[in-house]
Amino acid sequence: MASTLSDRLSRLVKQMRGQARITENNVQDMLREVxxxxxxxxxxxxxxRDFIARVKERALGQEVVGSLSPGQALVGVVHKELAATMGEGVSDLNLAAQPPAVILMAGLQGAGKTTTTAKLARHLIQSRKKxxxxxxxxxYRxxxxxxxxxxxxxxxxxxxPSQPSDKPLDIAxxxxxxxxxxxxxxxxxxxxxxxxxxEALMAEIRELHATLKPVETLFVVDAMQGQDAINTAKAFKDALPLTGIVLTKLDGDSRxxxxxxxxxxxxxxxxxxGVSEKIDGLEVFDAQRHAGRVLGMGDIVALVEEVQKGVDMAAAQKLADKVKSGDGFDLNDFLSQISQMKKMGGLSGLMDKLPSHLAAKAGQADMDRAEREVRRMEGIxxxxxxxxxxKPELLKASRKRRIAAGAGVQVQEVNRLLNQFEQMQGMMKKMKGGGLMKMMKRMGGMKGLPGMGR
Structure with missing residues (x-):
């Protein structure tokens, strides 16, 4: 859905340039595309139908605000309504109960319930210290x-632990x-x-719900299911008092x-x-931000969060102190910088969060090439x-041949890596006077991090 809607709307914004007002005609054009x-x-x-009716009602007769063109103003209306349709803002878990708070996971086969259960556990441990x-x-499986x-x-x-021979109710x-x-x-x-x-399995989950009295009953649904998801959702809504939804496979979702x-x-x-297959690939859903992604506006907030989460500030401070004290920047430090980037979800993970017009400039082929290059550097x-x-200065011809054979690459690749390392080493020398930490602070305004941006 994201790319289709984004492409259609950006075409329309271009067509509507120069028009001073939002009119019945240009609203109709926009709504047809949407x-x-x-x-x-x-x-x-x-x-x-409901969505289109609401957008039309809000958009008609709206004056163009400030420097916005009618096209951009309409995209703003669509953005607000998309966010409203998916739920305003953020809706986190309600764990206000006598411990243990029980969360019941429900959904279709193959929706990703089991991995989502573990990802949710990880989220609760890391974010809520539970x-x-x-x-x-x-x-049955x-x-x-x-x-x-x-x-x-x-x-x-x-x-x-539980056994396939046990009854679900006894296990619970x-x-x-x-x-x-x-x-x-x-x-x-x-x-x-x-x-x-x-019906037998639906009766079983109703019984589980009645016994466990969960504070949260989460319906796990594959984001790529389309119309099938609607029928399933109706059936589960009739069977259980659902308190929330988890959308899985949002990373692979084209519709x-x-x-x-x-x-x-x-x-x-x-x-x-669920935004990736990794164990920490579960995000608290933010309707405003997701609406922005759908419209090709990117998710800069998520990008900054990713950087803040991935950058190990203690390691960065240690490296800054090392460089400052006059100790050289060595290949261990270089490897550490590469692994920091991988922690942030790699290049393609970061690109996904950029606005579509920026991401488009760096095509998928370039991203794949860059990811391969990073893996090759690690291997070397x-x-x-x-x-x-x-002591990289020890690396003469015979050692380079041995390293190349060990990493499964040509000697030229080893030389190329050493050239890149030397460039970074030169940059680090220039940053002796505490410039490295200044650069880290600039990277994300990192005000939320200990000792940063105060």
Missing amino acids: RMALLEADVALPVV KVLTVSADV PAAIEQLKTVTKAAGAEWF RAALDHARRHYFDVLIVDTAGRLAID GGAALSVRTVTGAPIKFA INAMTPLERR
Whole structure:
């Protein structure tokens, strides 16, 4: 949906240049483009009709504000209504309950419930400092319990064992008892993926809900499902009092109609979005920011957050102190800089958050090439001995041949990396007088970081 809607609207903004007012005619043109983009994005027809009616009502007769052209003013109206359709602002989890607060995960098979359970555990540990226990009540899919065990470990949470021979209700009761006795703040219950038409499984999840009395019942839905998501959402809404939605696979979503439709059909707010396969690839959903992404405005806020999260300020300070004291910048430091960038989701992860007109300038092919180059550089440095990394001046012809063979590259690649390293080393020498930390501060206005920008 993002690219289609963005392309259509940017074409229209160009066409409408020079027009002084928003008129019935240019609103109709704009709405036709928006309607087509939404239908192509698999947004449900009733949702599209309602959305178009609201945009038309707000846009007609609106004077052009300041230096805005009619096209830009209309994009502003569409942006506000998109955000309103997906839910105003941010809706986080409500954990105000006698511990443990129970979160019940519901959704279709293949929507990504199990990995989302672990990602949510990770989010609660890192952002809310909670002690989290997960349990699988999915006794129908042989690998489900083991899968949850593995991803829970990666998330840093604790896992409660269950067996495929157990009854889901017995598993849930035992996990709740364990969570109470061991003072867990949150218990997340992963349920079996079910088809909306499977009445026996829907009855089972209703029973689980009645027994556990969860504070949050989250409906996990694949953002790429389109119209199917609507039918499923209706069935789950009828069966359970849903408190929120988690949209998964938003990173691979070219249509994205589910984000608009599911919110409207269930009346429940979208609370989280899965934005990558990594264990920390779950974002608190912000309707304003997502509407901006859909319209090709990018998500600069997320970009700054990514940089702040990825830049290890303690490591940066250590490097600054090292350079300041006159110790040289070596290949270990160079490797550390490369891994910092990888922590920020790599180049393509950062590019996704830029406005579309900027991202377009650096095509996907360039990004892929740059990502490969970063991996190659890491491989070359990792093929060196600790002494060679500390003292790059030791790297003469025979050592370079050995490193190239170890990294599976040509000797020219090793030379190229050393040239890049020397350029950075030269830059670091110029920053001896504390310039490195000044540069780090400028990188994001980093006011939210300890000791920064005050």
